[in-house]
Amino acid sequence: MSDQAFVTLATNDNYAKGAMVLGQSLRNHSTTRKLVVLIGPHVAEPCRDALHSVFDEVIMVDVMDSCDAANLALMKRPDLGVTITKLHCWTLVQYSKCVFMDADTLVLSNIDELFEREELSAAPDPGWPDCFNSGVFVFRxxxxxxxxxxxxxxxxxxxxxxDQGVLNSYFNTWATADISKHLPFIYNLSSIAIYSYLPAFKQYGHDAKVVHFLGKVKPWNYSYDAQRGEVRGHSVSPDPCQMHPNYLLQWWQLYAASVLPLMQKAYGDAPFSSGFVNQSSPVRARRVGVNEKQNGVGWGRCSAGEVGSFQAVCGNGPVHSPQQMVGVESISQVSFKQLALALSAFQGELHQDAREQDQFPPPPSQRVSSEERKQRWEAGQIDYLGDDSFSNIEQKLNSFLK
Incomplete structure (x- = not known):
């Protein structure tokens, strides 16, 4: 279908990486539609070259800023201002219908059926379901x-x-006018929803078609140890457990198998952030800052050893092949016991960092109501060392599994 396209947006090099992973996931699942990426002027030339290898069209647009600092400050998300640039997607009049997808989404199966929907079709936002989430939507x-x-x-x-505020105000009849424009949640499964309603995820999660890495911390903010097949968390992440470990690993495997080679070819001998952990890094998965260029974060050109170690773990076949995915199972087979163990590992890391950085014990936490605790959890303010410790989480998970 040459007159229909999937569209995404990358305003910088990091989001360009996400866009390439998204584009490759669409191709791996045999989409028949065109792939288009809108980019800002801050995307480096080598990144643009790599994008051309994945997308049918790479289109430069002006980055607009809403200049609404007060509202953005309330949300503690000043980085959202430039997302108003998303409105440029309506200028792609060479296409009759498009599906916009944020660069922090990952496609898990073919979703070409979305083109049967009409403008403006989108999934509910997990924070306020009477609004739609603008991470995935159908438009003309x-x-x-x-x-x-x-x-x-x-x-x-x-x-x-x-952009979400603008689009919900403009398409203000979405909530009530036409139920056919309400996309099922499986087309925009957010990490927040996974942990706020575990029973529903257990029941329906295996049908998910698109996962959306909502929040300030994105998959590319982590680092990847290809030799161990592990994703390592950055200290900038206040809520790492909200990013489902299987989906996060799948993102990195796709990046390593399909996107990293394009980046290496485009950059040549020039340095770039690969996101890989160096071979010489410590065994313990220490947390590192986004701007650190040493201590285990793979800055500069990836070595052959790094790529080779990934291939030794993952193989050379398609990254979406079930036989070659490292630790990625269908959601119906995911053990919530394993999820609890993953949270336990992170808790152990927090204890270790606390011993290294602070000799004084934290003040005793104040008891909060169940409703306030739920609100804090959904906002990413999780008390890993208190009420939300591993033992309490495991007990809650076990109660669901009985």
């Missing part, structure tokens, strides 16, 4: 709609400072 490109959206932004702004 139109210069008229684009002009109206820009005018709407100028006159009314955005209630959250980003």
């Amino acid at each position: 490109p139109s210069k008229e709609t684009h002009e109206e959206l820009l005018k709407f932004c100028a006159e009314k702004g955005s209630f959250d400072g980003g």
Whole structure:
């Protein structure tokens, strides 16, 4: 279908990596539609070259900022301002219908059936289900709609400072007008929802078609130990357990098998952040900062040993082949006991870091109500050493599995 396309947006090199993983996941699942990426001027030339290897069209757009600092500050997400650039997707009038997908999404199976939906079709937002989440939506490109959206932004702004507020205000009948425009949650499964309603994830998670890595910390903010087949967390992550370990590992495997070779070819001998842990890094999975260029984070060109160690673990076949995926099972086979163990490992890391960095014990935590604790959990404010410790989480998980 040459007149229909999947569209994504990359305003910098990190989101370009995410866009390439998304694009490759669509190709791995045999999409018949075109792939288009909108990029900002801050995407480096080598990244643009790599994007051309995955996408049918790479289109430069001006990065717009909502300039709504007050609303963004309330959300503690000042990085969302430039996402208003997403509105440029309505200018792609060479296509009759498109599906927009954020660069922090990952496709788990063929989703071409989304093109049977009409504008504006989207899945509910887990934080406020009467709003749709703008990470995945079906739309019809139109210069008229684009002009109206820009005018709407100028006159009314955005209630959250980003594109989701604008789009929900503009398409304000989504919640009640036409149920057929409500995409099932499996087309935009968020990590937040997985941990806020575990029984539903256990029941329906195996049908997920798109996973959305919501939140400030993205898959590319972590690092990857190819030799061990492990994803290592950065200290910038306040809520690492919200990123489902199997999905996160799948993202890194796809990046290593299909995207990293494109980056190496594009950059040549020039340095770039591979995200791989160096061979000489310590055995313990220490947490490292985003801007650290040493202590185990693979900056610069990946060595042949790093790529070779990945191939030794994962094999040379398609990354989506079940026989060659390292530790990635179908969700129906995922053990919640294993999930609890993963949380236990992170808790152990916190204890170790605490011993290294602070000799003074933390003050005793104040008891909070069940409702307040739930709100903190959904906001990513998780008390790993208190009420949300491994033993308490394991006890709760076991109660669901009985």
